[in-house]
Amino acid sequence: MEERNILFGKYEMGRLLGKGTFAKVYYGKEIISGESVAIKVIKKDQVKKECMMEQIQREISVMRLVRHPNVVELREVMATKTKIFVVMEYVRGGELFAKVVRGRLKEDLARKYFQQLISAVDYCHSRGVSHRDLKPENLLVDENENLKVSDFGLTALPEQQRQDGLLHTQCGTPAYVAPEVLKRKGYDGSKVDIWSCGVILYVLLAGFLPFQDENLMNMYKKIFQGAYDCPPWFSPEAKRLISKLLVVDSNRRITIPAIMRAPWFRKGLSASLNTFSIHDKLEEKEELLKSSSSSPAFFNAFEFISSMSSGFDLSSLFESKRKTGSMFTSRCSATAIMARIEKAAKGLSFGVVKVRDFKVRLHGPSEGRKGRLAVTAEVYEVAPEVAVVEFSKSSGDTLEYAKFCEEDVRPALKDIVWTWQGENVCSNDSNGNHNGNGKVDGTTMT
Known part of the structure; x- marks a missing residue:
């Protein structure tokens, strides 16, 4: 077997x-x-x-x-x-590329994929994300014929921009890359994505690339000049939209709001493609689930390892969800930990406000240098016998918060702490001796 x-x-x-x-x-x-x-x-x-x-x-x-x-x-x-x-x-359906290889798509299907692509790209741009490698190979199709953008390996985030507010890294796939990227000058990542969307739309409708040549330099010349021809089967409205997408001057290239207003794009447009309403519903659902939870949030083992070890540290990936704070692990139950935190806070004359199950906000007894100190404490479940407890500053002075963590929290909770952030993780056997294997639920944490 x-x-x-x-x-x-x-x-x-x-x-x-x-x-x-x-x-x-x-x-x-x-x-x-x-x-x-x-x-x-x-x-x-x-x-x-x-x-x-x-x-x-x-x-x-x-x-x-x-x-x-x-x-x-x-x-x-x-x-x-x-x-x-x-x-x-x-995603069961595989790459969109596999469909295009078999020949051009019917206009209605090409339009549906393009609508979904623009919806996804628009949402990425609203979050400051430029994909920079959009092509049919990086677009997947599920069993319901819905498009899924994948492969964010060449993505650019706002912090990668230089002082001129532009990106400077040459990347992408030659046939789909915008002319400004090839010119080795600064470029706007969102405008680069729009050019790639134009190439993709052309490919879906034509079955071949708008700029192609056996000689790479000749292909680049065509891209620089915006030199392409539309096949006779392209509808006038499709031609008009493509001509606005594949504009060499990025400042004159059509914007996503304008794409969404184009008659060809709007034909048969599903109301569910309203990007922000979809996302708002997802976030609303997630918040509802969080607030109604009667058990501590599951703390991803990867976040735990990244935060607690000195090895392959990717903890910065999760700071959008969680502010940097003081963290420790405990063998106690989440309920017992919360009770101890509340008791310790009251002993320090801090006010305690319950945010939701396994999350409280602690308010300092007096005004500090930057107002009253407020600290959030939350318990996350890692495994049946291990919980992660995190404190983060909600308001007040950072030095006062650091003093609170070091001089007040640590001594008050020392008997329920297994290890503090940055310290070596080692487990205790039944006799209280350290065995140092550092393993929980099959995940190494050394």
């Missing part, structure tokens, strides 16, 4: 779906729900060797930031000492 490959007791890993330079993607299945997932397995040593750590950080960070129906969803990130496991939505 073939041995099952079980990951962290949560996923069963199956066949290989694809592989790259330093990562392999496997088909997986969530054990409890039976839901299919894709699991990207990245070897840490190869990432460090290839100096790709920043790219991996950026890709995971962006996937957490961009949650949209037409973007491949990041489910979870986990890690061991040697590998990172990125669990993503499994």
